[in-house]
Amino acid sequence: MIMARPKPIEEIIDEIKDFNKVLIAGCDGCVTVCEAGGIKEVQVLASALRLYFGKERKKLEIDETSLTRQCDKDYLHELLDKIDDYDAVVSLACGAGVQFMAEMYRKKPIFPGVDTCFIGVTEERGVWAERCQACGQCILASTGGICPITRCSKRMMNGPCGGSEKGKCEVSPDTDCGWHLIYERLKELGQLDFFAEPTDPKDWASSRDGGPRKIVREDVRQ
């Protein structure tokens, strides 16, 4: 899932303070799971904004909605009839959703209501952690199912580095050393042979280093 966290309300106030009517649009996808941009967060944010602008004696009407997915044109179309009722939209979707809405409604200012952070998992309620950097060429088969690009602070392919101490990363005692985890898992799996040979330089062209990426699959294209 794509993980995000709510933007500080001051930032959102600053985005919308000069408008008269604003729509807060949540997304029922990933940001609902990480409790940053679903309908619940839309309602909380809208109430807080109404309270703030009420106190400031500023007339600003705020409406609430949430779409099934903002990264999908069909669902974004649901706003077609009412978008012109608003001066602006605050989208609580991930960065992809915000941009896709802005592409569809070109004349409408669309503001981000969350900071999109990473592809990750829910370790426990309230704790989300990164697991994938979408490098475009998965190497998990040879690393015990643990990604060194994501889990090693220096994305080393031949780790661990000399700063690994008691299973923790040199960058922070709160961060596990990714290569320590890989080593332990490979040992459990009886796959330590992986350590015998150096791993060659990676081709980063499939990651963001190759420019904005696109997948075109003729087999499913209509």
Added chain:
Amino acid sequence: MNTTTPSKLEKILAEGHFAVTSECGPPRGANGEVVEEKANLIKDHVDAINVTDNQTSVVRLCSLAACIRIKQMGLEPVLQMVTRDRNRIGIQSDILGAASFGIHNILCLTGDHQHFGDHPQAINVFDLDSTQLIQTVKLMRDKGELLGGFEMKELPKMFIGAAANPFADPFEIRVARLAKKVAAGCQFIQTQCIYNMEKFKTWMQQIRDQGLHEKVAILAGLTPMKNVGMAKYMKNRVPGIDVPDDIIERLAAVPKEKQADEGIKICVEQIEELKEEEGIRGFHIMAIEWEEKVPEIVEKAGLYPRPEIKVSEN
């Protein structure tokens, strides 16, 4: 005596002498004379001088420029290169630039994370890691190729080194990781500074068990303690450094004004002890901002005078 490069360091090791290296940290400013002053303090007592590459991720005068200055003094530099700040284009370009000035030693490092330094806001590169940098230099030197496949006419003749930290975790993977660097083409190792002799010797035993000491020249890394405060700081604050309590106790047991002498004494004793350790081929003395003490350590450890080696250029 077979050597792969015109490196003086390689020749000294090939002739069976204990090699002695030390390092210069460049200044946080544009004054290159600082490098020359530091090099002058140690030049008669070491075979080669490492120049650190923005160590601890603090911006300093660049390693390559400082190495060129040292080379132009008629001395032997070891170009330290980290993969944190440059991608494979920049790295290969700098290697060629270094070779063009007759720099024949490189120490391949991944580098500290920028989080430690004076620009924690910076992006990091890590296009390659230290092992892949070793592979890259070897490819350029032995096959005359760049990573992209281009074949060069003039090849960079680099004696290839790397670091090893026997004290980081997990301990049991440390020798395997060194073996990987050797498989990648590493010819000499400068270790992390050693204080825990017992653990170091256990590591060396594992190195010998795998016969790695015959494939790579291991230079034991040593950093003399200036005082007990430094020892405590190294123990508690520097990742990957193992300072046993008996070192701290020994420094604490002497008056403050004598602690520096005690630190030097410990360092010299370590060298004497490590000379007897099979597979130790030399010493890398990292006297941090204390370069003036290197000659004293080298002399007291019986490593002076340094062997006279005739080096034919290129």
